[in-house]
Amino acid sequence: MMKYLKQRRKLWGRIRVKTLEVRTTEKNDVMVVYVEGYLNSLLGEKLEEVVAAKLGEGYLKFIINFKSTRMINSVGISIVIGLVEAASEKGATICFTDLSRVNREIFEITGLSDRVTIFDTERDAFEMMSPVA
Amino acid sequence: MKIFWPGGDLNHRKVDVFFGRDRELSTLMRVAEHAPSGAGGCVLLYGPPNVGKTTLLLKFREELLEVESEEPRMFPFYFSFASALGSASRMIYQFMGEYLRQLLSFMGDEVSGGFDLDRVVERLSSHSIYVPVDHIRGVEECLGKGDAVSALALALTLPFAVDKPGIVDMFLFDDFQFSMKIESVPDWAVLSVLRPFVKSGDHTFVISGSSPGIVMSNLKKEGLFGAFSLLEIGGLRSTDSREHLKYLLERRKIAASDEVIGALSERLGGVPIYHKLFVDEVTFEGSQLGDISDVENLYAKSVVEGRLNTYWKEFFESTLRKRRLLAKGIRFLKRVLVDEFPIDTYEGAVGLIGGNQEEADEILNSLEFKGIIKTDFERMSFVEDPVLKDFLFWAYERGIMGRHNSQIASQIVQKNIFRARYPSPEAYKKEILETVKEMLRRWDCQEIPTSLFDYVSFREQYGLKGVLEVLIGVEKEKVKYKLPKVSSVSYGYTIGGKLPRVGFDVVAFGFRNREYTEEALVIWAVEFVADRVLTRKRLEHFENRCRLLSLEKSLAAEQLVKWVIFEGSVEEDALKFAASCGIFLTHMKQLKILFSVFGIEESAPPVEEKIRSTEEPADKTAEEPLEFDLIIPMREDAEVIAAKVAEEISYFKEVDKDTVDRIKMAIIEACINAFEHSGAQNGVVKLRYIIKNDRLEIFVSDEGKGFAPRESLDRKEEKRKRGWGLKIIRELVDEVDVVTGEKGTTVRLVKFLDEEDKVSQYDEVSKAEEETVGEDKGEDS
Numbered sequence: 001m002m003k004y005l006k007q008r009r010k011l012w013g014r015i016r017v018k019t020l021e022v023r024t025t026e027k028n029d030v031m032v033v034y035v036e037g038y039l040n041s042l043l044g045e046k047l048e049e050v051v052a053a054k055l056g057e058g059y060l061k062f063i064i065n066f067k068s069t070r071m072i073n074s075v076g077i078s079i080v081i082g083l084v085e086a087a088s089e090k091g092a093t094i095c096f097t098d099l100s101r102v103n104r105e106i107f108e109i110t111g112l113s114d115r116v117t118i119f120d121t122e123r124d125a126f127e128m129m130s131p132v133a
Numbered sequence: 134m135k136i137f138w139p140g141g142d143l144n145h146r147k148v149d150v151f152f153g154r155d156r157e158l159s160t161l162m163r164v165a166e167h168a169p170s171g172a173g174g175c176v177l178l179y180g181p182p183n184v185g186k187t188t189l190l191l192k193f194r195e196e197l198l199e200v201e202s203e204e205p206r207m208f209p210f211y212f213s214f215a216s217a218l219g220s221a222s223r224m225i226y227q228f229m230g231e232y233l234r235q236l237l238s239f240m241g242d243e244v245s246g247g248f249d250l251d252r253v254v255e256r257l258s259s260h261s262i263y264v265p266v267d268h269i270r271g272v273e274e275c276l277g278k279g280d281a282v283s284a285l286a287l288a289l290t291l292p293f294a295v296d297k298p299g300i301v302d303m304f305l306f307d308d309f310q311f312s313m314k315i316e317s318v319p320d321w322a323v324l325s326v327l328r329p330f331v332k333s334g335d336h337t338f339v340i341s342g343s344s345p346g347i348v349m350s351n352l353k354k355e356g357l358f359g360a361f362s363l364l365e366i367g368g369l370r371s372t373d374s375r376e377h378l379k380y381l382l383e384r385r386k387i388a389a390s391d392e393v394i395g396a397l398s399e400r401l402g403g404v405p406i407y408h409k410l411f412v413d414e415v416t417f418e419g420s421q422l423g424d425i426s427d428v429e430n431l432y433a434k435s436v437v438e439g440r441l442n443t444y445w446k447e448f449f450e451s452t453l454r455k456r457r458l459l460a461k462g463i464r465f466l467k468r469v470l471v472d473e474f475p476i477d478t479y480e481g482a483v484g485l486i487g488g489n490q491e492e493a494d495e496i497l498n499s500l501e502f503k504g505i506i507k508t509d510f511e512r513m514s515f516v517e518d519p520v521l522k523d524f525l526f527w528a529y530e531r532g533i534m535g536r537h538n539s540q541i542a543s544q545i546v547q548k549n550i551f552r553a554r555y556p557s558p559e560a561y562k563k564e565i566l567e568t569v570k571e572m573l574r575r576w577d578c579q580e581i582p583t584s585l586f587d588y589v590s591f592r593e594q595y596g597l598k599g600v601l602e603v604l605i606g607v608e609k610e611k612v613k614y615k616l617p618k619v620s621s622v623s624y625g626y627t628i629g630g631k632l633p634r635v636g637f638d639v640v641a642f643g644f645r646n647r648e649y650t651e652e653a654l655v656i657w658a659v660e661f662v663a664d665r666v667l668t669r670k671r672l673e674h675f676e677n678r679c680r681l682l683s684l685e686k687s688l689a690a691e692q693l694v695k696w697v698i699f700e701g702s703v704e705e706d707a708l709k710f711a712a713s714c715g716i717f718l719t720h721m722k723q724l725k726i727l728f729s730v731f732g733i734e735e736s737a738p739p740v741e742e743k744i745r746s747t748e749e750p751a752d753k754t755a756e757e758p759l760e761f762d763l764i765i766p767m768r769e770d771a772e773v774i775a776a777k778v779a780e781e782i783s784y785f786k787e788v789d790k791d792t793v794d795r796i797k798m799a800i801i802e803a804c805i806n807a808f809e810h811s812g813a814q815n816g817v818v819k820l821r822y823i824i825k826n827d828r829l830e831i832f833v834s835d836e837g838k839g840f841a842p843r844e845s846l847d848r849k850e851e852k853r854k855r856g857w858g859l860k861i862i863r864e865l866v867d868e869v870d871v872v873t874g875e876k877g878t879t880v881r882l883v884k885f886l887d888e889e890d891k892v893s894q895y896d897e898v899s900k901a902e903e904e905t906v907g908e909d910k911g912e913d914s
Contacts (some may be wrong), residue, residue: 106798
């Protein structure tokens, strides 16, 4: 059995977290940002970089879609708070969409939900931000 | 008319390897002998899936074709009802097409390319066989009108309508249970059409299926049950099983001794499909079968995550497609097959499954359809299969085939199986000794089978048998050993005075026959050896200490009982030494039986000392809590593993998705706090998950420097937007306790599992799966 346990230990070492990704698309001046994976410091920083770059390009309307964000930790949240503050300073509007129930609760606990508007779906957010389209 | 279908069920079903069904084959051949005269009779072959029924049937057909007989000649027509996959029109065309094609082939002729009815009829007529074409047109007409039952009746009676002088049909119907699952056709229809032909006694039918109950019940409904002889097909007999394994191993050029093959055959229960899967796995993994431990290792791996696992997993997932039913079905079978609940009535089974009658019916019918259960109207029995038992144990322990992270789940199971849950070998030893002490206290002149104190005779009698089998065997033993009335038990006994100071793990003082005299005094010196191998040297050391004790207490030889409990293997030399000194040897396997004799269960591993739930369970009959340990390194994203394990084990309690997410988030935060603030030198965080009836408790511990928990953020944290961890945890779970000090911090998280919490996820999954089932219905086999 020892041999088998060793094999198991090897397998244990192979467990990896799924790839983290931030994707963006632009629709009628609204920048939609998709956050995919575990929102930890790594993904948080990626998100921060992307939003900062888009702010630099002059975009002022952001929808951050959390549909594929499976988990969030407090480090990731702190980065998102910083990001929202930075965007507000530049006069940008940020909406969050497609949050799971627990992620929404966490945003409420940390007070983030008071600083951004949260929509159930990306479409709802889009209608608010770009009513003409 | 041209019919397009791949044709030739038999083209790809040749019997290359045939082992060990000679007895069954000769029974069938005896039936066949009388078939031409119309006195053959009918046979129902039944057995679990993939046990070799089809191979037997095909081999029987081959043998029949080899027989050179005078007229009338016997034409064995083989048809599998599984090939039509439930569609009435497909089944009808396939039946007729297959019959005519096989008949043509029987005449030594064949038509190549697609199946062209007109050509086949023409060719058959050249052999003086006349097919009533109107009969077939009638089938088409009925199908055109949507009358599937009439079409089926015409199709099934085609063989009897074909004019074939000098030829007698013999019907070999395989997977017959599928004849009762044809869409738009009542389940009794096929048997009802065949009824007059079976009843006449002029035709021979051999029908095979993995669902004797369903088939039998329909045979009874049609009044045909008496016409059939029953032939059960189980695992191969021992010699045949070894021969089969030997053949498969030699074919793959895998070296294995007879001893190894014997052990493997026993493990796999002589079931040919397991032989094949296991040998495939050995080849695929590039493993060796050098000795029995290799067999045990590979077998365990195969059942936990290899091909044997996949085989049964697929079976259950396709048989019980709704997640809820799957969970209930696995739990039910585990209780019956592994824990051996005595169930033999339908009502008993329904009661054991629990829940509503409808669900229980669905589970029992599905399992019956796939051959796991054999039901008659009066009684119910279950397939005997050692691999299935092990799989069920695994599936149950794993949380009823919970999804995701099989590696983590396997890890949990392995931890339970191999006792790695104890924090250290010392803790494990302590637990065992504590239990031994508890048992000794209960000794009161009972008579115990001697083999429980005699490893050699125990090994000879019960070597590879399972615990339950041993229990039954031990109960029947006639030679008993009378225990003393134990008056006191202590941890160890140190011999002092002028003699060297030595001790024992446990010492019990007692009196024979409850006579409280100096002469009747008896001392049990107990030693627990957790080493991999019990050596002679170790026993010599024990024996020396016993001699010292005898000297000091002036004990007669029969007044000191020397008892060594061990866990690993034992040197042959040590066995001889023990016998010569009169040392009782008990392996852990024997000890477990002793525990059960005294109604004692092994203690659960110790929970964190600092914090422990003080509440007693409300219901004392409630299930024992399940406990799992996990140690994760303090490195980035390791907390995800801890969260995933929580998700995995939450399947034990059917917790809804949102609750699982909350628990996961809380664990993530507790782990991150430990990573960031503990400063633990050992670089690990320990987690203990305890699942009780009404709650999930998680302990997250580190051996760091401790911290002062605060409710509000300090200025630095405010600036960094950090410090949310504890606040988030408190919001997400129902109870949070933090004990922190110089030796580390332990955070206890409790999430109560309300009834409301235990619902939606499974219903959602079931709904989704029902949709899938609807789409995939055609592929169900």
